[in-house]
Amino acid sequence: MRHLYTLQLVEAAARAGSMRRAAEDMSLTASALNRRIRRFEADFGAELFERLPGGVRLNAAGELLLAHYRATLSDLARVREQVADLAGERRGHVSLACSQALLPYFLPEQIAAYRAGHPGVTFAVKVRDRAEAEAELASYASDLALVFEPIYLVDFDVIASIAQPVYAVMAADHPLATRPELRLRDCLDGPHVAPAAKYGVRHLLDQAARRGTRRLAPIVETESFELIRHYVLHERAVGFQIPIGLRAPPDGSLVFRPLAAQDVPAGSLILGRRRNRTLPVASARFAQRLAVALKALPAVAT
Amino acid sequence: MRHLYTLQLVEAAARAGSMRRAAEDMSLTASALNRRIRRFEADFGAELFERLPGGVRLNAAGELLLAHYRATLSDLARVREQVADLAGERRGHVSLACSQALLPYFLPEQIAAYRAGHPGVTFAVKVRDRAEAEAELASYASDLALVFEPIYLVDFDVIASIAQPVYAVMAADHPLATRPELRLRDCLDGPHVAPAAKYGVRHLLDQAARRGTRRLAPIVETESFELIRHYVLHERAVGFQIPIGLRAPPDGSLVFRPLAAQDVPAGSLILGRRRNRTLPVASARFAQRLAVALKALPAVAT
DNA sequence: CGCGAGCGGTGCCTAAAAGGCAACGCGATG
DNA sequence: CATCGCGTTGCCTTTTAGGCACCGCTCGCG
DSSP states (O other): OOGHHHHHHHHHHHHSSSHHHHHHHSSSOOOHHHHHHHHHHHHHOOEEEEEEEEEEEOOHHHHHHHHHHHHHHHHHHHHHHHHHHTTTTTEEEEEEEEEGGGGHHHHHHHHHOOOOOOOTTEEEEEEEOOOHHHHHHHSSOOOOEEESSOOOTEEEEEEEEEEEEOOEEETTSGGGGGSSSSSSHHHHHEEEEEEEEHHHHHHOOOHHHHHHHHHOOOOOEOOOOHHHHHTTTTTSSBEEOOOGOOOTTTOOOOOEEEEEESSSOOEEEEEEETTTOOOOHHHHHHHHHHHHHHTTHHHHOO | OGGGHHHHHHHHHHOOOOOOOHHHHHSOOOOHHHHHHHHHHHHHOOOOOOETTTEEEOOOHHHHHHHHHHHHHHHHHHHHHHHHHHTTTTOOEEEEEEEEEGGGTTTHHHHHHHHHOOTTTTEEEEEEOHHHHHHHHHHSOEEEEESSSSSOOOTEEEEEEEOOOEEEEEETTSSGGGGSSSSSSHHSOOOOOEOOSSSSHHHHHHHHHHTTTTOOOSSEEESHHHHHHHTTTTTOBEEEEOGOOOOTTTOOOOOEEEETTTTSOOOEEEEEEETTTTOOOHHHHHHHHHHHHHTTSSOOOO
């Protein structure tokens, strides 16, 4: 959109940290970019940047304006989608930040099912931990976030929420696999594989362990739940994951057992958007679909 | 703001209903305006107007875009105020749509008190009935609305709400003036002066009368509460108003008596803003002040 | 301590965009 | 059927934006 070009240049300068680099990024000479920004500042009534010897940095006014720009851009995209929808094109784009547990089964199925009915809609899926996901929303980088145990930020609207207990993951021949439900201490007594601290599953486990005056002592700590799932097939250890990210392999090599609720309370898997944001039609509809699918989930994985 | 000029032209054309007239309004030739709009439509990817033989009218896409423009404008004004606030200027502007009852005492006092602390802040007060006030908010024409018995629209956020019973207004020597509280039938039996149907007070009276299978039969029906207040001094008639718009004159010529709550339930005086809207700082602060002042109101006028 | 590299900013000239003017086609109107 | 007002287009002028060369400045490095 042509009329937002100046603001786009401001964003480029803010991102590059230097007018000359921003000019190069935008295929312009530094003088042209500089003049546009200076002219805008004069018109706007305030400087947007701190001019430092080594470049520029946004000041408070600039941050405010840039937030406005991003909001405007996002709203304009929504309008364009609605207009396209008016013309019956059914096009659109959904951007979503989610926790890892959604990657293997839930999201692929949901996206595929949605695209079957709306082949013109494209998706962008980013994997973000619970803190990052909310930052994604705040900066308009993603429309939706589907996160396990998010840190409730002020600018976050919950669209749907379901409980997800923590499950222990282990090889079928693990001694604990005979029990229908596990106590936390059983898992901690033996070797265990845990996700990194930034993940909601780990957060719940740490809190639960602290209540029992225990500590997690993982033999492997990782940012990848996929690694956890596969690792426990190699060494007799217990991993952890929430049921939405688990499905029994056909060969029966892997089993899941819930942790007793009195030890580790169930966490919340939450679908949210930026507070007060009107989503593009495609995102809003997909969010609606996700909300329905989440509620229809079987309470327990098998 | 220079970069929104094209959208401003679109709005002018929409308002004028003709490109030539809009061009005149904006001090431009029709050809220039027409070309800007056509260029924008090409860039945007959709036509914004129906071209009729007698002029132009916005189509659905145009309506959508214009709503975006107004939202952008409003958000930009907020940003500018926040930036001005950053510089410690304490400037700003509050636009407010309100019912007539607020005009004689409450609003002048509140505005004056606020301006005493913030002399840089200016005000725009529009008088609107309950339906119009919400349209004001929806179109971003006003930041706030303070209305008696608004028609609850979907896009309306309530900031504060207080109960206001309906009072009868009459000359001090009116026969009914001797009673501390009046029944509705007493008022309807004698000559009475009533506000027009679009006002909340009249709405409450009509509903109440219908329950008692009575009808209002005003000798004078008017859109002006000021006229009502003054008229009852000339003829032995009863008028109606809510206490926030009433104050006993020093000469004691006018008296107010509440209508029995079992006859006419109290209505709500509601301070609201457009749903999901971040208000400019000045408006937000003034709204906060209004909310406090409303809660501190004496329950009954004397 | 000097010197070059990189920065934001400015004057000058050219290129591009926007505006004004006149005219065209077209439907509505009297 | 002539006329009026509408949106629109071609042509030319005016305004605006961009490229280039260069200035003054700070900072790191030899």
